[in-house]
Amino acid sequence: MEVRVANVRKEFDRFPALHDVSLDIKSGELIALLGPSGSGKTTLLRLIAGLERPTRGNIFFGDEDASHKSIQDRNVGFVFQHYALFRHMTVADNIGFGLKVRHGPSRPPAQEIRRRASELLDLVQLSGLEKRYPAQLSGGQRQRVALARAMAIEPKVLLLDEPFGALDAQVRRELRRWLREIHDATGHTTVFVTHDQEEALELADRVVVMSQGRIEQVGTADDIYDTPNSPFVYGFIGESSSLPVKVENGEIWLADRPIGLAAPNEPSGDATLYFRPHDVELLDGCSGCIAGTVAASRRVAGTRRVELEIGGERQRVEIELPVDHPAAHKSRVAFRPGRWKLFPAS
Amino acid sequence: MADPEIKSYEQHHESRSPAVTESRPAQAVLMAIVFAFLGIFLLLPLIIVFHEALAKGVSAYTQSLSDADTRSAIRLTLLVAAISVPLNIVFGISAAWAIAKFEFKGKAFLTTLIDLPFSVSPVISGLVYVLLFGAQGLLGGWLKAHGIVILFAVPGIVLATVFVTFPFVARELIPLMQEQGNGDEEAALSLGANGWQTFWYVTLPNVKWGLLYGVLLCNARAMGEFGAVSVVSGHIRGLTNTMPLHVEILYNEYNAVGAFAVASLLAGLALVTLVLKTLLEMRYGAEIAATRGH
Helix, strand or coil: CCEEEEEEEEEECCEEEEEEEEEEECCCCEEEEECCCCCCHHHHHHHHHCCCCCCEEEEEECCEECCCCCHHHHCEEEECCCCCCCCCCCHHHHHHHHHHCCCHHHCCCHHHHHHHHHHHHHHCCCCCCCCCCHHHCCHHHHHHHHHHHHHHCCCCEEEEECCCCCCCHHHHHHHHHHHHHHHHHHCCEEEEEECCHHHHHHHCCEEEEEECCEEEEEECHHHHHHCCCCHHHHHHCCCCEEEEEEEECCEEEECCEEEEEECCCCCCEEEEEEECCCCEEEECCCCCCEEEEEEEEEEECCEEEEEEEECCCCEEEEEEEECCCCCCCCCEEEEEECCEEEEECC | CCCHHHHHHHHHHCCCCHHHCCCHHHHHHHHHHHHHHHHHHHHHHHHHHHHHHCCCHHHHHHHHHCCHHHHHHHHHHHHHHHHHHHHHHHHHHHHHHHHHHCCCCCHHHHHHHHHHHHHCCHHHHHHHHHHHHCCCCCCHHHHHHCCCCCCCCHHHHHHHHHHHHHHHHHHHHHHHHHHHCCHHHHHHHHCCCCHHHHHHHHHHHHHHHHHHHHHHHHHHHHHHCCHHHHHHHCCCCCCCCCHHHHHHHHHHCCCHHHHHHHHHHHHHHHHHHHHHHHHHHHHHHHHHHHHHHC
């Protein structure tokens, strides 16, 4: 099922949580809504589910305008951040709940509901736990039951709010891979919210980066990481360093020196240069480069991260050096960014 | 896989560290004070009630309980409880639902209002109804013209009892529902349940222990209320006397056995309430803690 969010605005007590957001989700796609807290990602998910009504704009399921349909009529599977399992019901009853509350002929007989619950438990690899209560399950198991319960109603769209947020790192990684497998097997259109970029980039077909109630960028992991289209995305996804620079006649200047980067299409004036700390070319001499003195250095896994003080303003930037690089405290290092991007000075 | 909830539960039940444990003599003194207090103020009166009731033997006891007026008082008390407790269940659940799950103007005011019967003397509660429904009262003339009798009759007693027992169910449920939030209800709705199914299958089971507590306390108070009922009942023997009022009448007539026999029934009710509450806690303690803790 395709989902189209068209110019949706949402206000809570006059405070806008989403400004004019539009997003097309393709059928069968696995999409991540990624952003810091307060970016509006959960609000967008709840709007798609029908747990909130948009202040303006529409949400389409396929060609049908679902904006004013209730959550019951939208037929979405929603997995809540804290699972919201019914604690007084067994695992099987939890999973069968969505079928049990149906009316008339669409409601399967009790035996069929039990069979379906067992099937779904097999799918989420929890066979045999039918009679357990939620309190008797681990966090990861509850997560799986919540997913099985959401899938029991054969939803058109599967929505997950911070699905792995409450789990420890080991379980998270396991469940992440497992969710991908389930998605590939069942082919549900799936949207999940996360603040963990690693999770979003690894798991999703496309990532929607959000900030302050707006969508900053939509793209595959490669798009988002390699060509961020705003300072926010540069700063939020992966590591980044920035320097205030000037553009003059298509060349980039740092204070009074050109740094050997050409920007022929950029307008002259103040700008901010963004690059990745690991994507730099180290230079020996310095005619047309960025040079600074090492102010701090720390070992990060397989590399060394150093902080350089640059120029008279003592602007600090971070770059990565090989561990065997001889640079010590106060020594001078010259480099030029590999892949970089200019944004107008803020 | 580590489970933070189970862990915290276990920690909760570990014994306290030596640093915050009192010395043995201090413990002994504290416990002595508690037991002495309970013994003098609670246990002793209870024993006296039963002792006095049975002072002239079992037959005098049963005879005084089979007196026509006493029986009518018992019947009336049961009737009043049977009406006011369900009313307060409905009201308590509605109020708790409104306060815990919605945002609206005047919410703080409503919460305060629910506590009113606790802070107002029961006599005042009764007087309010006299001023409202009495012959000289605000609605007295209209009621009389339409032949509706509220004061000095069963409706007045029920109204006064409902008023006095107002807060029990609501107060028990509000913090519970606030703590549980809307998550489970949203989950039920997302699975296709309608409002009524959500309430019946999800909300109600989540608060059932709190509700049962509230109902037990509400019932005990409904049967035991004296002040407010005394003002509105008119003390008509065999008609508008509830058990507590009947106890007073019998006592004032120097019928000690009769008074204490009826009192023993009320005391027995209190004991049954306590035992039920304790049994519930023993049997379902873990589950009660779990539904509260989440």
